[in-house]
Amino acid sequence: MPPEKLQALQQQAQQMTLQQQQPVITAQQAMLPQQPTYTQTDPGGLFTSSTPMKPMTPGSLHHPTPGEAKDDKKSGKMQRFLGDTLVGRVARASVQTATSTLRMPAALSPWGDNNPVTLPNVRYRDAVLFTTFAFVGAPLVEGTDTFVSGIFGADSFISEIVSSGAGAIVGSAVLKYGVFQIIEQAIDKGAIEHMLPEEEKMIQTTSVKSLQVGIKHKLMGVDADLRFAGTYPTKNAQACEKGWFCPYLFASARTPQVPRSNDFAIAQFFGPFVGADYAMAHKLVAESTHLLSLCDPDPTHDIQCNRLIILFTAISPYRANMWSTSRRPGCGTLIFHLLDGCPALVIPVTSRAPIVAWSPWTLSQMRGGGSGGAAGGYQPEWQHEQVCEWLDSVIAIEHVKPEVRGRYVDVLGRAVSLIINGALALDKVNKTVLEKVDPERAGIAMFRY
Template sequence: MLRTTSMRTLQCAVKHKLMDVNSNIQLFYPMHSVNPSSIEKGWFCPYFYASNRTPKIARQLDFGIAQCFGPFLRGDHQLAEKLLSESNTILSLCDPDPTHDTHTRRLLITFLGITPYRAGMWSTSRPPGASLIHYHLFNGCPALVIPVDENCPITAWSPVTMTTIIQCGFDPAPLHGIICEYLDSVIRMEGVLPKLRERYDEVLSRCVSLVVNGALELRNAEVPKEVMKKLDPERAGLVFFRY
């Protein structure tokens, strides 16, 4: 079992030339919200806000996964590759190396925290022409890479945040189930390693379990408190980046 003992913080810039456009957000497994006033489901929205891609999500709806289908920025791919290179442990159903041409897109799934560039204010993360955000990775949370179809979204996220995950009594089974169901809907079987194709369901389920368990272990994280203070648990959760 992996256990988090350190947190790595990356300050990354995503350059753009956008002027207040709307993000194309589509919901996977939408349902009527039991708590319309909750802001948890929008925890990753600052990523789009910082690059002038305004996300709009109806408060009346909850969902399993939120997907962004555009506008696309080259920086989205570059950020995915950077997060991959900085991940301590990588689980993969295909060749994850972005320098290798596998003739298929790949999707990175990882547990990630985000914080503003300065002063705890998201307005500081959107200077002209770029988004500036601090990204936090945990050495006990493995990343997962799978091959995906061209119609896979650029970016996606789970609405379940670290605040919920570390609560006593949290049941990870629904989260595991929805992630497996979602990944099964976007995976490209031709890109899966031949030795894994016959039992890919089993392998995918096990890999997702390791990713979710890595997040669960944050309850027992041995990260120094002064390090964890840099993280906002309401702005941390599972994200998906296509590259």
């Protein structure tokens, strides 16, 4: 048989196969269940639980070793070695500035704002090394520390509590709460849309814990795989609040691009993955004052699926209030601010869940100072619906605790309400407690582990 005729027959067979598959897909879509209605509480209300779970201490949590959580992608050793020198950092910053300037009409800057200029990370020791090497006539090879760590290996994640208001809550037990107990108690008392008196104490912020984290990586000039759920046309193309969490990615050498033309319900990051992403989630689980869980949250316990931690947090640069100081060679360094009145939620998730995700609404918008949105401003009920619908698309129902599996929709909705209410209640907090929190860099973030 001539090759041309054989090729034509193969193409006809492929077309017939596709035509047979299309009705099956249509039938599957028709069988999808209707969107559930999530229980939510009044935005002005607060809630908590009176029956604690077994407490977990930070020391009991497991941090992955490089062999357990391997990086998806690594740049070449020589590329990182040259790029991490002082000269290389200046050159890369110049290229990034030019690229961001060209993309500025269509996308936010990699830091998630409207400033296209990317400054190089210049540390104190760089000036000393530059002066010393220039004096003796030797080349500047400040990236040697990254080169050596790439050869001999190093921990993928480092963390340190740089400040804490723990003294303000001395004498009160710091416990991890079971969210299903909240729902059962509320349903029994008929208080789905109202707060229980004892619940108000849980989201009263009295202290802020500042956690300095280092995300070690072996990447150089890699684009972040960002996808957006629930997109809709924006009303303000100059608004940049939706990129508030971009510094986490760009500081760890994963360049995000957030479009200006569309707003979204949830930003999803799918790679490249580094081991520090999981370790970051483990640390947040350990350091959260109140933990609501629809499954076993302990990373040392295998539940046959991944988990997702959802919390309201704030981020800030490493030093001098300049984001360039966070993009250190081989290690993105940021400060996370954890508020004791903003609980965290842990749910089991399927393989469709992203590595990192965030809601575009910031604390500044929650206080009424932001712009955008379907109605031109922030609405708690709308954010609640966005987050719940997205979580329902990734939750692994079969791994939810048996006690709440039958009514997980109510549980999930009330838990998300608690997180949002904790953020809304910050208006009542003394300004001195929140002095380190930037309202434009605070919102709901999510980490898979």
